[in-house]
Each structure stands twice: as structure tokens, then as C-alpha cells.
Amino acid sequence: MHHIDVSSVLRQTLACDLYSNLVTRPTGAAVRGQIETMLGESPERAFAVIDFSQVSMIDFSCADEVIAKLLMRYAADDSPQEAYFLFRGVSEFHRDAIESVLERHGLALAIEEADGVSLLGVLSELERHVWAAAYRLGPATAAEIARTIDASDTETETTLDALDRRRLVMRVSGRYVAVGSPRG
Amino acid sequence: MTTVITVPPSLDDHSFEQVLEQVAPLPADAKILVDARHARWSSPYGLTALLTLAQTRTERPALAVPDHAETASYWARAAFFHHAESLFDLHGSYPKRRDLPDSNSLLDITPITKSEDVHNVVGRVQERAQAIIKNELKLESKAIMGFAMTLSEVCQNIIEHAGQGGWVAVQSYRWTKRLGRRVVVIAVTDAGLGFRKSLESSPGHLPSTRWDDAAALEEAVIRGVSRFRDRGRGQGLAGTRNYVGRWNGKLSVRSGTARIGIVPAWDDDVPLAEGLPHFPGAQVQVIIPEAVAGGADR
Numbered sequence: 481m482h483h484i485d486v487s488s489v490l491r492q493t494l495a496c497d498l499y500s501n502l503v504t505r506p507t508g509a510a511v512r513g514q515i516e517t518m519l520g521e522s523p524e525r526a527f528a529v530i531d532f533s534q535v536s537m538i539d540f541s542c543a544d545e546v547i548a549k550l551l552m553r554y555a556a557d558d559s560p561q562e563a564y565f566l567f568r569g570v571s572e573f574h575r576d577a578i579e580s581v582l583e584r585h586g587l588a589l590a591i592e593e594a595d596g597v598s599l600l601g602v603l604s605e606l607e608r609h610v611w612a613a614a615y616r617l618g619p620a621t622a623a624e625i626a627r628t629i630d631a632s633d634t635e636t637e638t639t640l641d642a643l644d645r646r647r648l649v650m651r652v653s654g655r656y657v658a659v660g661s662p663r664g
Numbered sequence: 665m666t667t668v669i670t671v672p673p674s675l676d677d678h679s680f681e682q683v684l685e686q687v688a689p690l691p692a693d694a695k696i697l698v699d700a701r702h703a704r705w706s707s708p709y710g711l712t713a714l715l716t717l718a719q720t721r722t723e724r725p726a727l728a729v730p731d732h733a734e735t736a737s738y739w740a741r742a743a744f745f746h747h748a749e750s751l752f753d754l755h756g757s758y759p760k761r762r763d764l765p766d767s768n769s770l771l772d773i774t775p776i777t778k779s780e781d782v783h784n785v786v787g788r789v790q791e792r793a794q795a796i797i798k799n800e801l802k803l804e805s806k807a808i809m810g811f812a813m814t815l816s817e818v819c820q821n822i823i824e825h826a827g828q829g830g831w832v833a834v835q836s837y838r839w840t841k842r843l844g845r846r847v848v849v850i851a852v853t854d855a856g857l858g859f860r861k862s863l864e865s866s867p868g869h870l871p872s873t874r875w876d877d878a879a880a881l882e883e884a885v886i887r888g889v890s891r892f893r894d895r896g897r898g899q900g901l902a903g904t905r906n907y908v909g910r911w912n913g914k915l916s917v918r919s920g921t922a923r924i925g926i927v928p929a930w931d932d933d934v935p936l937a938e939g940l941p942h943f944p945g946a947q948v949q950v951i952i953p954e955a956v957a958g959g960a961d962r
Contacts, residue, residue, distance in 0.1 A: 494783065501786050503816040504779040505824070536790070537809045539816040540899040573809040580903060585895060 481527045482518055486546070487534035489514045502538040508545025515550060519563050525650075526563040527659075529592075533569030543577040548585045555587075555647050564647050566660045568592045570600075590648060590659040597660030599648065606631075610639045614649055615658035625656065666726070671700040674841075675710030677916060677949050678933075681940060687717065688941035697726040701756065704735050708833035708851035709949045711744045711773055715831050718751035719855040720944050729756035741767035742833065747775070770796065770834040770848065777829035782819045786812050789834055793848070796836045800846050801954045803911060810907045811848070811952065817900030818852045818948050825891070826856025826945060843930055845954040855945040859884050859919040866891040877920030878938045885917050885924050904950065913952040918943065928953075 487500050493510040502508065519526045532538070538546070547567075554563040570578060570591050579600065582588060588601030599611055613629045614620060622637035629636070640656045643649040649656045669686045672679040683698070690696065698714065706714075718725050727748060730736045736758045739745060745758050771789050776782065794808045801807070815834065822830035836848045860880035863869055869891075872879065883889040885905065890897035901917075908915040908926050916925040916933070923937040930953065 494780075501783065501790070501812070501816075503786050503813075504782050504820055506779045507783070537786075537812050539813040539820075540903040541817065541820055544897075544899060572806055576806075576810065577813060577903070580899060580906075584899060 481529065482522065483529045483531060484515055484518060485531045485534060486511065487532075490535070500534060500536045502535055502542040502546065504539070505541045505545050508542035509549075511542075512546050512550050515546075516553070516560070519561065522561070522563075524561055526561060527566070527650075528563065529566050529568050531568045532571070532574055535569070535574065538574050538577045540577050540580055543574075543581045544584075547578055547589070548581040548587060551587050551589060551647070552585060555645060562650075564650055564659050566590050566592055566597065567600075575600075588646060588648060592660055596662075597658070606635070606639055607643060610636055611643055611648060611658055614640065614643075614656050615661045618661055619652060619655040619657045621655055666695040666697050669696050669698045671698060671703045671714075673702050673704045675700075675703055675706040675714075677707065677709045677713075677918070677947075680710055680713050683714075683717065684941040684943050688943070692720065693722045695723050695725075696721065697728060697755075698752070699728045701728045701731045703730045704732055706735075706739065708742075708769075708773075708835045708849050709853070709947065711739065711742060712831040712833050712851045712853040713947055715744070715747055715751060715773065716853040716855045716945060716947065717943075718748070719828075725752055727752035727754055729754055729758045731756070737764060738767075740764055741772070742769055742835075743767075743772040743774070747773055747831070770836055771832065773831055773833045775829055776819050776822045776832050776852070776854075779820075779823060782816055782823070785819055785832060786816050789815060793834075796848060797952075800836065801848060801952065803952070803955055807911055807952070810911070814904045814907045814950055815850055817904050818850060818950065820900060821946065821948065822852065822854045822856070825859070825862040826854040828854065828856045830854025830856065830945070839951075839953075843953055845956070847954065848952045850950040851948070853945065853947040858945050859917075862891050863889065876922070876938075878922035878924070878936055881917055881919055881922050881924040882936070885915075885926075908950060908952070911952050912955075913950060915951075916949045918947040919945065 489511050567589050582601035586602045588599050588603045590597050591600045609629055613625045622640055623633045626633045626636035649658050672682050740759045740761050741764050746761050770792050790812050793811050797803050797808050819832050832852045834850050839847045860877050863880050885901050888898035888902040912928050914928050914931055921940050921942050925933050925935055927933045
């Protein structure tokens with residue numbers, strides 16, 4: 481597992497200790513480039529905690545470059561590798577920009593907060609429901625998850641596959657595991 | 665022959681139009697003297713726009729500095745003369761910035777030419793803005809980060825679209841004349857491409873039957889269209905618009921011959937002004953007012 485402290489990446493990118501603000505597109509593109517390089521050092525499947533704890537603020541342009549483009553790249557059919565992300569340390573000072581870019585691109589991400597992990601962004605009710613069940617259960621089959629939410633196996637499996645493509649659940653030995661699940 | 669351009673005593677985004685009405689009919693190489701002797705007050709927009717005006721001239725203009733010592737001192741502390749020295753032939757005496765106490769502005773007039781400038785500006789403003797937005801404007805803490813984001817986005821607009829550098833200034837003051845409350849004002853101006861030309865440079869641009877500066881501003885400011893095809897582009901101004909709406913502020917963007925505004929109930933400006941005197945580039949102003957107890961004007 482990678483722990484990526486975004487403020488450290490930012491300081492390396494700017495070669496300057498003065499700023500902890502993620503602003504401007506060029507900065508965002510450079511930070512994303514660094515994150516991709518770090519992920520590339522992993523074997524095929526990578527799991528990264530993207531930590532915003534030490535980032536003061538992020539603007540829309542930078543959120544688009546760092547977060548939206550990162551998620552889109554690794555959810556694409558031609559993704560360089562299988563990578564999953566858990567976002568940590570996202571405060572009210574980051575949320576507006578992040579939610580705005582997620583909405584713009586129809587994306588979603590898993591966010592770790594004091595009371596557990598939840599999803600932020602654009603998801604259907606069913607996707608949220610299925611993901612929450614997978615999160616509670618830990619590694620489980622589609623049928624096991626379907627039983628806990630009183631849904632059909634087929635519908636649940638289709639939804640889990642869609643969440644897998646969006647890198648919000650991963651498949652491990654035929655079972656589904658929600659990103660950030662404590663039982664994962 | 666030198667044409668004298670009279671600066672009104674109170675210089676803001678509206679009265680600056682009087683300056684442009686005098687300059688717009690003149691060729692870019694006409695010799696002009698910008699007469700600011702009778703100026704008594706200027707908003708950040710007025711000062712940055714004067715610098716921008718000089719950048720539109722191919723013949724170096726002259727500027728007669730304000731007669732009033734307090735005004736000249738204020739303009740000096742805001743770094744106006746510091747930058748104006750390289751753009752105008754200055755006539756009259758004015759204090760040197762180094763001889764004056766620091767200005768109380770959030771951000772003195774600062775050039776924006778590259779991304780690092782935006783980092784610098786946001787970093788410098790953040791701490792002071794925090795105190796002013798919370799204690800003087802009495803807004804929630806969420807407004808502080810939104811303010812820094814807005815500042816960042818409007819500055820980036822210069823780098824991404826102007827094709828040349830521009831200016832930014834941020835000031836907090838009591839706006840007695842129009843509002844009777846404290847405000848924080850961001851002014852960002854450039855003499856670059858402007859919105860119409862920027863959007864025209866997009867590979868997919870198809871001009872509509874009505875295509876002019878006003879239409880370009882509507883596309884960019886209201887519909888979030890950018891010259892870049894990337895779907896993620898155009899969010900900066902959209903975010904700025906949302907921020908201004910949320911805190912009952914005002915956004916105005918002028919480019920070419922038009923000005924578009926997100927106008928709150930406390931202001932009587934028109935949402936779209938067309939047929940203005942031509943001024944190259946883009947000039948953006950964001951005003952965030954002090955909250956009213958109970959949100960009476962929201």
C-alpha cells in the first residue's frame with residue numbers, strides 16, 4: 481500500500497517549502513505526474529491512500545488536474561495499471577473543489593473520515609447501497625451482498641462490476657471488497 | 665498632439681468607463697496624458713485598470729499624479745507608482761513606496777505572469793484574508809478558503825487566456841457610498857486576448873449568428889465554456905460565480921465592448937452591458953460584502 485502525502489509531493493514539485501496550497505493547473509498536473517510515478521513502482525495492482533491532511537486548500541483547476549484526471553486515467557480501459565484510491569484528510573476546505581470536479585465528470589471516490597469510509601461524488605442510490613453493504617461485510621460474493629440489501633443477485637453483481645470499473649470496489653479471489661473496508 | 669484623458673475624482677469600475685470613452689476613439693499610437701490630478705479615491709479596479717490601459721498603448725503615455733497628498737500616498741502604498749514608473753512618464757510628485765508605512769491592503773498591486781505568481785499571491789493573501797473575512801465581514805470560515813480559491817482562479821485566467829501578463833490587487837474597505845458596509849474586493853485586469861478571441865481560438869469554435877464580446881462573455885461566465893476542449897476546463901469561473909452567489913457578492917467581467925455581471929440585490933448594476941468603449945483584454949472584479957445580521961439581504 482502507498483501512503484501519498486500530497487503536501488510532500490507538492491513541496492517536491494514546487495521545490496519550495498513555503499506553500500501548502502494546491503493551486504493552478506500546471507501544479508496539479510505535476511503533482512498527478514508524481515503520484516503516477518509512485519504508483520508505477522508497484523506491481524500490477526496498487527492501493528494508495530492519498531492524504532490531504534497537510535494541504536491548506538485546493539482550487540477547482542488543481543482538483544481537476546490532481547483528482548479528476550487521476551481517477552479517470554485509472555478507471556479507463558487503457559489504464560496503465562489496476563489502482564485503487566482512498567482519500568484521507570479531506571476537510572471542509574477541500575470539499576467544494578473536489579465535489580465540483582467529481583460532479584463535472586460524473587466521478588466518485590472513497591473518502592476516509594473519523595467515523596469510517598464513505599463515498600463522495602456521483603453515484604446512483606443503488607450503487608451507494610451496494611457499496612455500503614460491501615463495506616460492512618468485507619470480502620463477499622455478489623449473492624451475499626444481495627441478501628443483505630434484499631436485491632436480486634444479477635442486479636447486485638451488475639452494480640458491483642460497475643463499481644469495480646470505477647475502482648470503488650476490488651475483486652479479490654472471486655469476492656468483492658469495498659475500497660477502505662475495515663475487513664478488507 | 666497630446667490628448668488629455670481626464671480621470672474622474674472617484675475611480676471605480678463604473679467611472680473608469682469615462683476614461684475609456686476618451687481613450688477608445690484614439691489610435692493606439694496617439695500620445696495621451698492621463699490626468700489624475702483631481703483623483704481623490706480609487707478602487708483596486710481603478711488602479712489596476714490604469715496600468716492595463718498603459719499596456720494597450722504603443723506610444724508610451726504620460727500620467728499626471730494626484731495633487732492630493734493623501735491620495736498620492738495611498739496610490740504609492742498600493743504599489744501603483746512602483747509599477748506605473750515602467751509604463752507611464754509620470755508628472756508631479758509622489759512619495760516613494762519605501763518611505764511609507766506598509767499599506768493596509770490585503771494585496772498591493774501585483775503582476776501576474778506565471779503560475780508561481782498565483783501561488784505567491786494566494787499564500788500572501790490567505791492569512792490576512794482569514795482575519796478580515798471572519799472578523800470584519802463576519803462570514804463563516806468556509807468563506808475564507810472559497811475566497812482564496814476564487815482569487816486563484818481569476819488570476820489563472822490571465823495565465824491561461826490573456827497571452828500576456830496582468831495585474832491583481834485585493835483590498836478591504838468600508839463601501840459607504842453604495843453599500844454602507846465593509847467589502848473585500850478582488851480586481852484582476854489584463855490587456856491580453858480577451859474572451860472573444862480566446863474562445864475563437866478553440867479548434868471546435870463555431871460562431872453563432874450573434875457572436876460578439878457579449879456572447880463570448882455569456883459563453884464563458886454563464887455557461888462555463890472554455891477554449892480548451894477538455895471537459896474539465898471552464899470550472900474556475902463557474903466556481904467563482906457559485907462562490908459570489910453563495911456569499912451575496914458581485915462578480916463583473918468586462919472584455920472588449922461588453923460587461924457581464926452576477927448582480928446581487930444590493931446593487932443596481934445591469935447583468936449585461938453592451939456597446940461599451942472598446943478595452944482590450946479582460947477585467948474582472950469580485951466584491952464580497954459584510955454579512956448582514958439575520959441575512960436580511962440574501
